Amino acid sequence: MFTGATEVPAPAEPAWAWKDAPISTLVRRIQQLQNERAQAFRRLDQAHRQYLLSGLHHDFFPHYRNVVHEVTQAFAAASREVLAVEAELAGPRSKPVLAHHVRSLQELEQTRLATVALLQVMATPGVSKQEDPEKLRELKMKVIKTMEAISEVLQELRFDAESAE
Numbered sequence: 723m724f725t726g727a728t729e730v731p732a733p734a735e736p737a738w739a740w741k742d743a744p745i746s747t748l749v750r751r752i753q754q755l756q757n758e759r760a761q762a763f764r765r766l767d768q769a770h771r772q773y774l775l776s777g778l779h780h781d782f783f784p785h786y787r788n789v790v791h792e793v794t795q796a797f798a799a800a801s802r803e804v805l806a807v808e809a810e811l812a813g814p815r816s817k818p819v820l821a822h823h824v825r826s827l828q829e830l831e832q833t834r835l836a837t838v839a840l841l842q843v844m845a846t847p848g849v850s851k852q853e854d855p856e857k858l859r860e861l862k863m864k865v866i867k868t869m870e871a872i873s874e875v876l877q878e879l880r881f882d883a884e885s886a887e
Contacts, residue, residue: 741810745817748807749883752824755800756876759831762793762800763838770842778848797835804828817886823879827872834868837861 743751769789776782804824812821841861843849 745811745815745820745883745887748810749820749879752804752807752827752879753876755804756827756872758796759800762796763834765789766793766838766842770845774846778846797831801828801831804831819882820879820886823875823882826875827879830868830872830875834865834872837864837868841865 766789769786773782773786805828808821808824808828811817811824841858844854844858844861
């Protein structure tokens, strides 16, 4: 008997490109994502410098705002993929040490992004209510220390990945 209703199959979840990839490939992808993040930070820094050099001219602000938007989207995309790699390593691959390294990278990148954003706000004349050179110096040091920690975690990830295969 025909009821007029047809079942529509649920859309299949798209296959994750790295699902069956070797661990070394996953680690290389994490390194590529880190390189993409580094490029995005350079773009953000460059746009902020151009804005400051313009004398905070209102004609330059839309460009800066657009770069911030693009970089934010790039970071979000990289974060989604990093979290997918972490889930793959923590779950099906059962490599908790590697998953921990990937989680650490993600947390460090979040810290770095939040610190850079605060630093840019505080370094923009007229935006921050307080001009505090000591606080700016502390934030710059925090960015440097975070970048050093990111490098260390990447090195540990590469080393531990080699011994995991």
